[in-house]
Amino acid sequence: MIKRTSFTVFISVVSALFLREIQTRFGTKKLGYLWAVIDPMVKLVVFAALRLATGTTMQGIDLPVFLATGILTYNFFSALMMTSLNAFDGNRALFVYRQVKPVDTIFSRFFVEFLVMCATIILFVSIGLYFGMDLRVKDFNMVILAIIWFGIFGFSLGLLFAVINTFYETFGKIISFISMPLFLLSGIFYTVASLPPLARELIWYNPVVHFIEMIHGNYFRVLNTDYVDYTYMMWWTIIPLFLGLFFYKKAEKKIIAS
């Protein structure tokens, strides 16, 4: 057999897992591929309707666009975090192929979720254009940076949680419990500036808020990023990533063999 470099092996494994993941997640049901994008869109429509029903409006912003920027990116982040939890367990059977390393499954899920997000964004933009919404972006590059950073943040948490979850199964349950209110506490439906001072102080400790604020502030002309603390975000990305990789390296053989 021809010797392959470890990088080419990594690439072929991740891409094979990527295709497989897409086939099993969406390809087995009728309209499966459509479901992948419908799910976040339904969320979007429900919350837009709720906001419109309460009659709140924001000066200079189309409400659906405001919600979409939050929900679609948050969906990307949380899917990364939550699907990684059982990535090792769910793919245990594949570790009989020695070139499949557990971490590859998390990489492949990263790309799958990224693809899903891109597809929903494209769908949303076409709907937005059709209805004549205001889709203009203030600082396109910063928005892209924020989304990618958000993704890396989700990846690091996902990796760390996946390793811990292999050894302490209750951990996963705790995480899914915590993540339920997280959706409401992440500044997706409101801006931090619009909150009362006490709530502002408290919500500030939630790192996800910073990412959403960064996206909002760079997307809309009328909003700013005054409340975003880049150092805080950096710590929240680097520490889980380091711990995740560290524990993974220590536990890799155990994960494969168990």
Added chain:
Amino acid sequence: MIELKNVTKYFKIDDEKKYILKNVTLTIPSNVNLGILGRNGAGKSTLLRMLGGIDFPTIGTISSPNSFSWPMGLAGGFQGSMTGRQNVKFVCRIYGKREAELQAVIEQVQEFAEIGDYFDMPIKLYSSGMKSRLSFGLSLAFDFDYLIIDETLSVGDENFKQKAKDALMKKIEHSNVLLVSHSMADLRKICHAGIFINDGKIFYYEDIADAIEAYHNINSVQENASASSSSAIYCSDGKCFDNINDAARFYKVRPMSIVQALTQNSGSNVYLKKVFWRDGQNKLPFQNWQNVVAGETIISSDGVIFENAQEASFFYMERIPKANIDKMHVSEVMQHENSFSKKLNVKFYYVSEYQ
């Protein structure tokens, strides 16, 4: 070549360490087909997985410059909701096959597995036989330095088994084999060298015949030891014997027949249709022989059960050298209508028909 350096492997069960290997240093040379023998639970499969790089020693290192297959015939690496074709594609992709080569592999596997329309149906609808066929066919499509085989040479019906063996023999011309098997015939046929693993110790033999002998010796020593410790044997017809030999003499069967019943079939002797149990143990209900291999399992009129004809001929060759039976005597006898061997003064039946 595979190098083991100071390898120790144990499992922790209730804070007690169960050793499979204890500080083993060993080099397995290149171009050697290796058979691994040991009793059930001795750690053969774990050793095999460690050599193949999908399990790891607790202490020490195992290194090799060669490529290894996944454990062949295992259906474990398949995704149930995907079709056979999709699963084959997946494995090709992780082995870095280009899209152009994919089609050739798929055709080859499809032809070998002979599962027809099922190839495009989800794997969860497959029978275990179909899964093994697919898996076996798939592993033949790649070129590995070492093929890892864990007791899967007896998959499927007679026809497929022969085909699989032929394909494997052809494959072996270019690659080596690491084989775990209970079939001494297969081990003799395929392997050159042997590893015998017992109680955390590992013995490497350059000749597989020596390894098999070591394995038999350990087995008989343990049989004798256990026979003498609780020697009294009870039978379901109310009789009691001092030891296995007495019981065997009384019922006119070989002692092996009763040993087999006691150790492998929870006391039930299929030939006598009686249940045996040792002093101090409980009587279990009668049950038929469970490990019937695709209608090939043979029972002889002196009570012993064999996995196949070849195993039977080896058995008699060892016990009755005077009869001078050549290798395939038993299978020749089986071809005749009354299945009676004049040389051995024994009649043979297929277990499936006898029951």
